[in-house]
Amino acid sequence: xxxxxxxxxxxxxxxxxxxxxxxxxxxxxxxxxxxxxxxxxxxxxxxxxxxxxxxxxxxxxxxxxxxxxxxxxxxxxxxxxxxxxxxxxxxxxxxxxxxxxxxxxxxxxxxxxxxxxxxxxxxxxxxxxxxxxxxxxxxxxxxxxxxxxxxxxxxxxxxxxxxxxxxxxxxxxxxxxxxxxxxxxxxxxxxxxxxxxxxxxxxxxxxxxxxxxxxxxxxxxxxxxxxxxxxxxxxxxxxxxxxxxxxxxxxxxxxxxxxxxxxxxxxxxxxxxxxxxx
Amino acid sequence: xxxxxxxxxxxxxxxxxxxxxxxxxxxxxxxxxxxxxxxxxxxxxxxxxxxxxxxxxxxxxxxxxxxxxxxxxxxxxxxxxxxxxxxxxxxxxxxxxxxxxxxxxxxxxxxxxxxxxxxxxxxxxxxxxxxxxxxxxxxxxxxxxxxxxxxxxxxxxxxxxxxxxxxxxxxxxxxxxxxxxxxxxxxxxxxxxxxxxxxx
Ligand SMILES: Cc1cc2nc3c(=O)[nH]c(=O)nc-3n(C[C@H](O)[C@H](O)[C@H](O)COP(=O)(O)OP(=O)(O)OC[C@H]3O[C@@H](n4cnc5c(N)ncnc54)[C@H](O)[C@@H]3O)c2cc1C
Ligand code: FES
Ligand code: FES
Numbered sequence: 048x049x050x051x052x053x054x055x056x057x058x059x060x061x062x063x064x065x066x067x068x069x070x071x072x073x074x075x076x077x078x079x080x081x082x083x084x085x086x087x088x089x090x091x092x093x094x095x096x097x098x099x100x101x102x103x104x105x106x107x108x109x110x111x112x113x114x115x116x117x118x119x120x121x122x123x124x125x126x127x128x129x130x131x132x133x134x135x136x137x138x139x140x141x142x143x144x145x146x147x148x149x150x151x152x153x154x155x156x157x158x159x160x161x162x163x164x165x166x167x168x169x170x171x172x173x174x175x176x177x178x179x180x181x182x183x184x185x186x187x188x189x190x191x192x193x194x195x196x197x198x199x200x201x202x203x204x205x206x207x208x209x210x211x212x213x214x215x216x217x218x219x220x221x222x223x224x225x226x227x228x229x230x231x232x233x234x235x236x237x238x239x240x241x242x243x244x245x246x247x248x249x250x251x252x253x254x255x256x257x258x259x260x261x262x263x264x265x266x267x268x269x270x271x272x273x274x275x276x277x278x279x280x281x282x283x284x285x286x287x288x289x290x291x292x293x294x295x296x297x298x299x300x301x302x303x304x305x306x307x308x309x310x311x312x313x314x315x316x317x318x319x320x321x322x323x324x325x
Numbered sequence: 326x327x328x329x330x331x332x333x334x335x336x337x338x339x340x341x342x343x344x345x346x347x348x349x350x351x352x353x354x355x356x357x358x359x360x361x362x363x364x365x366x367x368x369x370x371x372x373x374x375x376x377x378x379x380x381x382x383x384x385x386x387x388x389x390x391x392x393x394x395x396x397x398x399x400x401x402x403x404x405x406x407x408x409x410x411x412x413x414x415x416x417x418x419x420x421x422x423x424x425x426x427x428x429x430x431x432x433x434x435x436x437x438x439x440x441x442x443x444x445x446x447x448x449x450x451x452x453x454x455x456x457x458x459x460x461x462x463x464x465x466x467x468x469x470x471x472x473x474x475x476x477x478x479x480x481x482x483x484x485x486x487x488x489x490x491x492x493x494x495x496x497x498x499x500x501x502x503x504x505x506x507x508x509x510x511x512x513x514x515x516x517x518x519x520x521x522x523x524x525x
Contacts, residue, residue: 048345053327053390076391083386084367096344100391125380148483149461151368153380154387236482 049092055101059184059211062097067186067209069095075211076100077121078154080147081163099158105213106156108132114219117182120158120212128152135177135226135246136217142173142228148236158212161197164204164268167238170215171198172263173228175271176244179217185210198268223259224249225321227314230264231306239264241306243287245314247321250276255319258283260311262291265303272311280316287311329393333358334402342389349373349384352399360400360456364485371484374457375399381464383483400456403437403463439463442501443494450488458484462498470506474499 054069056062066073072094076082085091099105105121108130116136118127128144146169147155160170161181174181174194181197183190186209194215197205206212223246230242241264250256254277263269270291274283288308295301329346330339333356340355352361352375361384364372368386375384376398435441439459442448449455458481465480466472472480477498478491486494504510 051344053344053388055390079388079391080368080386083388087366098391148371149465149480150371150374150381150383150483151386153377154382234482235479 048086049089051093052095053098054095055098057101057103059102059105059213062099062102062211063184063186063209065095065097066211069097071208073097073208075162077156077159077162078123080151080155081159081165099156099211105158111216111219114221116217118157118215118217120161120214121156122158124152124155124157125149127157134220135223136220138226138228139170139173139217142169145169146238157215161194161215162204162206162212164198164200164202165238166201166267166269167240167264169228169230169239169242172230172239172242172261172269173244174215175263175269176228176259176261177217177223177226177246178259179215181212182214182216183210184213189213191216195269195271201267223247224255225318227317227321229310229314229317231310241265241303241310243307243310243314245283245311245318247315247318258315258318260287260315262287262307262311265291265307274315278315280312280314280319283315284308284312327390329389331356331389331392331394332396334398344388344390346389347385348375348377348382348387348389348392348397351389352384352397355389356399358399358401362453362456364453364457369483369485370454371457371461371481372454374460374484376460376464381461398460400460403440403459404435437463438504439466439497439501442497442504446493446497446500448489448493448497454484454486454488458486458494462501466498466502466505470502472498472502 054065056065074093074096076096077099099121106119107122109117111117124143127140130140132140157170160168164171179194180191181194183192183206185207192205199205225247228244230239232239244261246259247255248257258274258276260272260274260283261269272287272290274286288304291307292300292304295304326341327344328341338356349361349363353359361375362372363385364370366385368383373383373385374381377392377395439462443459461481461484474495477495
């Protein structure tokens with residue numbers, strides 16, 4: 048690990064000011080579960096670490112008057128797993144409780160997962176899947192960005208050097224009637240090879256009013272698919288396989304494409320059945 | 326340099342340390358407690374798991390400065406009477422350690438129930454993974470008193486053991502869970518008796 052200066056601000060404003068003051072060498076550290084791995088390997092060597100650990104108000108879950116769920120960026124997976132979330136918001140608890148391992152879930156935060164922007168991580172996939180909005184604070188003021196526009200590539204996000212992700216906002220419960228997340232990995236401890244999210248809004252008849260299908264892991268950023276609201280799981284799976292990985296010539300890519308097909312079929316089928324019974 | 330003060334197993338330990346010092350290094354080199362092992366340094370193996378303010382963490386993937394002021398419990402903290410350094414091993418002190426397996430139960434002045442069950446079930450071979458396994462299982466069983474064998478396997482998904490094949494570790498966790506629940510000890514304390522029943 049390269050030497051660095053440790054900075055522990057008490058407020059987001061102070062943290063932003065420190066990032067600004069120390070320029071491109073400064074880095075935010077939340078739980079450190081991804082950052083410390085990279086620092087130990089010396090793939091990154093920040094001159095200053097600005098810790099979010101001492102900032103109150105950056106961790107925890109609150110509800111807006113319209114029902115939207117505001118999850119502080121520094122909320123750990125473990126805290127999310129324990130939170131009693133209503134309706135499909137509860138799927139976030141399930142996602143948070145079924146990744147990495149117990150000790151890592153106690154330190155890893157959802158803001159860290161989004162900012163690390165690893166294509167295999169679950170929370171970024173889920174955030175795009177349910178069309179979550181991210182709140183960002185910077186020297187130039189506050190702004191919001193849909194999760195899909197925040198993630199730009201493997202390890203790349205739209206966050207500025209002197210900005211901090213403060214919260215992930217899940218839309219109100221009424222936005223979706225059913226949300227299903229599925230992923231595939233060989234062993235429980237592995238990161239997902241492919242994941243799929245289906246968010247569905249009921250219509251007046253048998254056909255849903257809206258279906259949002261998102262595939263992650265197979266590409267650098269999650270892909271939101273153009274799927275017909277009335278599509279069956281099997282049909283959605285075909286569309287997904289053809290559009291996410293169209294040129295699957297080698298075996299690893301064909302393997303991923305089959306995973307895309309299967310996971311999309313399952314999530315859409317499950318969301319459609321949940322819709323009937325909800 | 327940065328001053329860091331931690332309460333380790335009830336004892337205050339403070340030192341001026343390099344910011345890069347990992348919590349693992351603080352526990353081993355500053356607090357002098359070498360029960361916490363360094364197996365990979367990359368959050369993979371789980372040998373370095375300790376509790377920070379009641380939550381388990383992989384201490385190789387946390388900076389000591391990140392947890393300044395925290396209460397830390399290491400494997401040594403689970404059986405406090407064993408903390409006294411043994412600087413002179415005698416036949417008497419060794420004889421005192423060797424008791425029939427059935428007699429080793431988790432009591433406040435003996436081992437933690439998880440440690441005792443590891444002993445009874447032969448869940449330790451080389452012992453390198455054991456401190457982390459025990460810390461994770463203790464934490465897990467406190468929250469989940471009635472796990473299935475599959476639950477236990479998931480709980481230790483982030484802990485690697487190169488020796489046991491995990492079978493006896495799962496046996497031990499099931500026995501420890503029963504003991505922590507206060508279930509009566511099985512007749513003759515045939516360890517691992519539950520293993521065959523649910524097939525894994
Ligand atoms: C052993 C292991 C197994 C794992 N398995 C999985 C898995 O199965 N599925 C999965 O999804 N993930 C997995 N992860 C990854 C885990 O989700 C992330 O490491 C964790 O969530 C990152 O959060 P953190 O708070 O530790 O971030 P940090 O490591 O502190 O930060 C990560 C990056 O984000 C930046 N950052 C963090 N917070 C903010 C913020 N609020 N504003 C701006 N920038 C910020 C940092 O500067 C850094 O670049 C695993 C990790 C480990 C170590
Ligand atoms: S040494 Fe920490 S997980 Fe291996
Ligand atoms: S007993 Fe040797 S690694 Fe587990």
